[in-house]
Amino acid sequence: MSNVALSADEAAGSGSASRSILSRARSALLGRLVIIVPYLWLLIFFLVPFIIVFKISLSQTAIAMPPYVPALSLDDGIGGLFAQFGEMSFDNYVWLTEDALYFNAYISSIVIAGISTLLTLLVGYPIAYGMARAPSTLRPTLLMLVILPFWTSFLIRVYAWIGILKPEGLLNQFLQGIGVIDDPLLIMNTNTAIYIGIVYSYLPFMILPLYASLEKMDYSLIEAAQDLGCPPISAFWKITFPLSLPGVIAGCMLVFIPAVGEFVIPDLLGGSQTLMIGKTLWNEFFNNRDWPVSSAVAVILLLLLIVPIMIFQAAQARAQEQAR
């Protein structure tokens, strides 16, 4: 079959009816394969795992391997399945509401991610603005320089800050050396260290969408405003900022969403008293080996992130439509 198709391939161009039907059928099949292969892959390795997470979040903890009593398994047939509905429980979710630890972890994740996002915006905006107004010959190089740190390992970049921030670290040595402070600043293992870590790690995610929207802007608008007597600062707030809003939204979502579930930064830079939900999930899973509760933590984390993810998706879809 495939040999026939191949030889038909060789003689392409003259066009006999039977061959065109054959090749059309083949291209339809190929077209379907193009869709089916990635579709199936994502179904199996992305969607099904989430259903399993949800299922296990409803099951009960057990001392076994795997350490849970399965809910909704088909081992006992349909009748067994119905019996299991009775055993299924929201106990893990009730447990999450009863223990203040989880509630506080969610709240503090959102607060820390929110503050870090604002800080990243404050740091990233002037850089993106400066890049957008740089001579156009310089812009590709600047862009490359922003992207380059993103290629180096996240873990390495967070690790680099430990040597800088710790009490006998480089920052304190420097500040004490020039005589600004007498006692070392205690930044390591505090929330401040987490803010620094998040701002540093996610800065390229903020700068790139901001730059994209600032670069497209028509700067004669600013000149017009200034010619008409508008002071630069109010020209910024009335013209530049509103026009860059799509970039601001995309950048903030790209920082906020992953920052909420961040594990490496709070674990390495934050203190033991710092609660963040990614770290709680990790501890629940690896230290307490409580798979059902960590699944429940994951489900709630996703529910929290659905709104920002949908904002982000809508913004992406809009940008895609405009690009067409």
Place this chain on the structure above:
Amino acid sequence: MNSGWSRFNVTSIVLGFAFLYLPIVLLIIFSFNESKLVTVWGGFSTKWYGSLFNNQGLMDAAWVTARVGVISATVATVLGTLAALTLTRYTRFHGRVLFSGMVFAPLVMPEVVTGLSLLLLFVAIGLDRGFLTVTLAHITFSMCFVAVVVQSRLVTFDRSLEEAAMDLGATPVKTFFQVTLPVIAPAIVSGWMLAFTLSLDDLVIASFASGPGATTLPMKIYSQVRLGVTPEINAACTLMIAVVAVGVIAASLVNKRREIQRQRDEQAAQQG
């Protein structure tokens, strides 16, 4: 004077880049530190690189990471390119909304959630955790990044080129390999590199998906970092940075040369 390249702009760029690069530069400098104390300079030395190569655990982890990276990036590039073709070419099929959701969601999914869900899948289907499961996990999340990169190139692709090829009798397959693929090749190459670095970089998902015997370099570094900062880790990090930097710079040079070549060809075509 409204060039916009004002003192304020220059200052913010200089400070911004200092912030982005200083920590990495310091890390590299202190990998050449003679002293065992990471933050006290004790003279120049490359001894930590020597001890790095004698550290069997780190070397094994580096080898695992390299293999996982190459295999997962290659498979992810094929799957991601197919996904990008699906997203741009097939605008109407059943479950398209679900499909684009599944492509974009992993980009913003918290790593702990992705890692946990994949682990639970592997346990549910009875797959032993190890090399295979890490690779499968890395393929899954990096193919979505490849899809986005390739898709952004496909959106601006001039489809009349393909139509011309098909009108001249080329089959869809031939058209794809002879017309479409060469045009989107730079995007596919950067997609592969992105997938490879994502795999090289990943700690959280690998920690969930991996098992005994398949410890990746980030997992190894992480477990050592928790015990304290050592010059040896600085040396390992410096080497990882060097590998990635060489790759990225080489790729951008190749891209630039292709671009110049293409412009020349176009000019020649116009004159001829």
